[in-house]
Amino acid sequence: MTMLSKADFENCDMSDACFQQVVHLAKINWGLSLEEGKRPLVVARLRKRVRATGSRDFVDYVQRLSYGDIDECDHFISALTTNVTQFFRELHHFDFLEETVFPELKSSRNIRIWSAGCSTGQEPYSIATIAKKTFGRREDVQILATDADPEVLRFAKNGEFDVSDVHFPSVKHKRDLFEDSESSELRVRAALRNMIDFRRLNLVQPWPINCVFDVIFCRNVAIYFDKDTQDKLWAGFSSRLKSGGYLFIGHSERINFPENIKMEPVGITSYRKFLA
Known part of the structure; x- marks a missing residue:
């Protein structure tokens, strides 16, 4: 497997079809609603997971999720949600x-x-x-x-x-x-x-x-x-x-x-x- 270089990683983009797969996985498994307006955020956050897993690109990464990589599914949901909280909030x-x-x-x-x-x-x-x-x-x-x-x-x-x-x-x-x-x-x-x-x-x-x-x-x-x-x-x-x-x-x-x-x-x- 050929890993992305740093330059390729930073320029790595997500196709429309791949984004729709991510939307589907997030929706069916965790109920997350990922609208088109959230696409830049999704791409930025998942780029890090593409590199961390040694995936060739987004397509390779999404296949990993689709095949049921349990550990990476945990990282996936963590990447797409924001854990901002504090004591006695509201x-x-x-x-x-x-x-x-x-x-x-x-x-x-x-x-x-x-x-x-x-x-x-x-x-x-x-x-x-x-x-x-x-x-x-x-x-x-x-x-x-x-x-x-x-x-x-x-x-x-x-x-x-x-x-x-x-x-x-x-x-x-x-x-x-x-x-x-x-x-x-x-x-x-x-x-x-x-x-x-x-x-x-x-x-x-x-x-x-x-x-x-x-x-x-x-x-x-x-x-x-x-x-x-x-x-x-x-x-x-x-x-x-x-x-x-x-x-x-x-x-x-x-x-x-x-x-x-x-x-x-x-x-x-x-x-x-x-x-x-």
Whole structure:
């Protein structure tokens, strides 16, 4: 096999037919909607994978994916999605969680929370921080954190973050989250890590989940999907929520006609399932 030279690699382009194959693979396997306007970004990101895999060109690379190279499929989905997040992102959701949702659940047992599309873990760790403040050391409060990308899950489960990469609404939020340390590496408190079960899950494939949830977070994930896939996702979440359960979505996402899936808006990008 002849590898691309650096100059050839930088000039390597993707044919219309090859781009459509990428669009098809991304859609059928992960639900990603790759419009023509995203083509330059797709080409730029996958060029790196062409070179990293030693593929001759994009056609060779796409064949590798089509033949079921599992490891490269993981890199493929990671390359095409952006894992931009931070602790307590969209703070109004966490304020609502602390002031309204969790107090309602204090008398409940076996509280279940799902962070779907958890990325590198900032979201579920932020949820755990609020949960611990409300529920203390109760062992029946559990958080499921899922993502399709195994690389970000490994990072998230480790619970270590470089101090230069994290930002907080306040110093108190930082103290609640991390063990005391003078190191440049911040370690999430063990009590918070123990509340979370990190698992790999593809949201457009059948969900191997048997329980229903009190709260579901799925923020800035549906933006990668087309409208039909989004509608199926919202309906799926509603079916997995308890009566009166809450769903939080991203700031640029909306549920059209939430009443059709037994949901009602209760705040900014916040919804509640109808009480039975």
